[in-house]
Amino acid sequence: MSSYDELIAFERSTQALSEIAGRLGWDQETVMPPAATEQRAEEMAAIETVLHSRRTDPKVGDWLESVDGKELDEIGRANLRVIRRDFERTSRVPAELAAEIARATSLARDNWVQAREGENFAEFAPALKRVLDLRRQEAAAVADGGEPYDALLDDFEPGATASGVAEMFSALRPGLVALADRVLGAGHQPALPDHTFDEEIQVRFSREMAETFGYDFSHGRIDRAVHPFSSGSGLDVRITMRTDPRDPFNSIYSTIHETGHGAYEQGVSRKYLLTPVGQGASMGVHESQSRIYENQLGRSRAFTGHLFGRMQKLFGDFGVADSEAFYSVVNRVAPGYIRTEADELHYNLHIMMRFDLERDLISGALEVDDLPEAWNSRFETDFGVAVDRPSNGVLQDIHWASGLFGYFPTYTLGNVYAGCLHKVIRRDIPGLDGHLSKGDTAPATGWLRRNLQQHGSLREPAETITAACGFVPTVQPLLDYLEEKFTDLYRL
């Protein structure tokens, strides 16, 4: 075997172990017995130690030195790029710190669930302090003098920086705020229908929606969990959903969203299975898939026409008169508390406040004890509404409990990318709305699979979007799309 072949064989096993670790996370959120948390934390720490030791194994450094990149094809060079970045990054994190982060986040997730149920931030604060402290240590070790937050962000979005993100957010914010103000100023917004939606039917319908958007159940499954998420890559990609009897759009659109993530991983070329390029390119690119499935496709007038018909069939008359009224309901604009339920205009404002808060948490400008106050005050400023309870505020997201600092901005990055991809899809598929109105998403999802998903991490994240779109991504297509959609819908 050549050095390259040896390196790839080693990385395949590492990736297989990483899939196992990911599935343990899935297990914990879906099927784990309630009192198994303490043991699970030990298990997570044990496998994280194994992964860390493999990722920093000096053998990997030796192989990286002895492989001649010029003798490799495009795929080989891409594998090397991913391995090298991972090796250099991980080698800066002490093994004990990596294990401790796995242990602490496994415990903190449990604390978060309980604190959220009990509406008691103080119950979660000690666990969050511990996680934050560990992530600060990790960020300082990796940043090596640069901005610590960048070190965390780079893990989810290779090549991105906090200052670059801040610049993009500044370009996006004024247009979003102005449009949201015009929409809210235009008067009455439709309310959710006053109806109770059977939760078992919601579960079944989620399955149908996942299938409608191309999710492959022979390589995946859907389960209920506190927080919707997607997990795994290759041949075993699982998604979760939750139900709300008063708001079926919660389960429907979060399922379509997670389907975007899941279909991306399922769509990566099989020839990359368990290799470094065999996963999605970044969280931002991932989010471009989940958001375009959810919004540009799932919340389009054409698709909501199909959706309205299906829901009438399943739930009977639920108090919405016709498909145009239905289109307004699923695109109602309101400064709500919950990020995952936010409309397309407010969603990015949720992200921007989390980005600023977590950047301050990592830098030390903000401490955990002051976080609820900082959250509430910023929310009232940006959304004009006071937070009524922690589960509608600082306790709504699982991310920080999971140690995911630097993850939130990738959501907005994904929205921006989705705007770019949508512009090109509309150009390439002139009859798209005709398909969507019949519930046929295949022309659009097939385009995404061919032009983006199949390539996995073959290219850098931003290049992945550039290659699919044919231009360097900017915020303008997203702003144009929102302007056109909402001025039409609200006759502004």
Place this chain on the structure above:
Amino acid sequence: MSSYDELIAFERSTQALSEIAGRLGWDQETVMPPAATEQRAEEMAAIETVLHSRRTDPKVGDWLESVDGKELDEIGRANLRVIRRDFERTSRVPAELAAEIARATSLARDNWVQAREGENFAEFAPALKRVLDLRRQEAAAVADGGEPYDALLDDFEPGATASGVAEMFSALRPGLVALADRVLGAGHQPALPDHTFDEEIQVRFSREMAETFGYDFSHGRIDRAVHPFSSGSGLDVRITMRTDPRDPFNSIYSTIHETGHGAYEQGVSRKYLLTPVGQGASMGVHESQSRIYENQLGRSRAFTGHLFGRMQKLFGDFGVADSEAFYSVVNRVAPGYIRTEADELHYNLHIMMRFDLERDLISGALEVDDLPEAWNSRFETDFGVAVDRPSNGVLQDIHWASGLFGYFPTYTLGNVYAGCLHKVIRRDIPGLDGHLSKGDTAPATGWLRRNLQQHGSLREPAETITAACGFVPTVQPLLDYLEEKFTDLYRL
């Protein structure tokens, strides 16, 4: 830290990884997406490689040399005993062979499920040949000149040998065969009631039965699977069940059986969590728990009185007149095809034939292609009935697909141990039947927890039984129990 403390810390992580590997097996049998098999095989191989490398790590050898056993308490010495045995055994198996076994059995399990559904042994034969070949290699490596089968058996039942098992089976067989002949000669056996039992109610009732026998759902769960099994130790012990609309006793008694396994692992003292002594002492001791729960307790006249009442409540009139008729039905004796559904007299005959067949498979006296014929011919000799299809014959058990050669005899060993334990429980709890008739198993399961389960692997398997019973186990108490039960039931 002392060498001992370092060793135990290392072993705790190894055990945590072993729990993860076990849970992957659970996942594959219960929730894994159907087409994920190929990737799962890679994952199993990867974690098995990690486990093998830890179990054979020269550091373990160094620690074992530097620890002074005389300075340790009983628990410490027991931990050393388990670690040393595991280290010496595993060090003889090449890492690549261990990984290949994990990969091959992961694939073979899937082949087995499909071949069993299709009633086609030929579809399973190549996978079984591969698994058998690998296990033969392993047995030869570990046996180091002794009988290869002993090397496999010892992994499930430390200290046991094929010749010792054969001797015990010879002592047991004549009494069993004679009693079975007398029972079958006594005339008509009650049939299963001609009734269809709602499968969803069976699932719910399985949960109730598990609870009745002390299974702790805060540290476990029950799911449907092709084959009932128990998996995991410590704080996360899971069991599975299956339903048959025509035979509710299948789900009820296999659940009580798996509850015995699960409750044993859940009952091990928390102070042993994730340490070498923190699991059941052996498969034979395990089976003593599952079988005493299922048979001596669950099929007693007293408990079946309670069970009859509950089933009438849940399923309505299902065609059994009274509790005495019900007692006959759940203790009906018949030379049936399926081991897991066998009565207490025929069960051990199922084991004896599997023991002889697999001993021949490992020695090379029997090859896979000749296995169906050997199975069918032996079955007809022992049971007087011709096998009608592979799922009722050679394809009925998952064990060989999982590479579990040397496992079957531990079932009968467990029955023998259960006979001994039952004799002592009856002596210590004179009013036991009064409790059982009210569905209260706690006096008996509590006795087992205090006298046996809590100690985990503190003692060698046979010593574990001897310590609980106060005498060295023999086949006589089991034969006495069966004689008394069936001569009474059939008025012989």
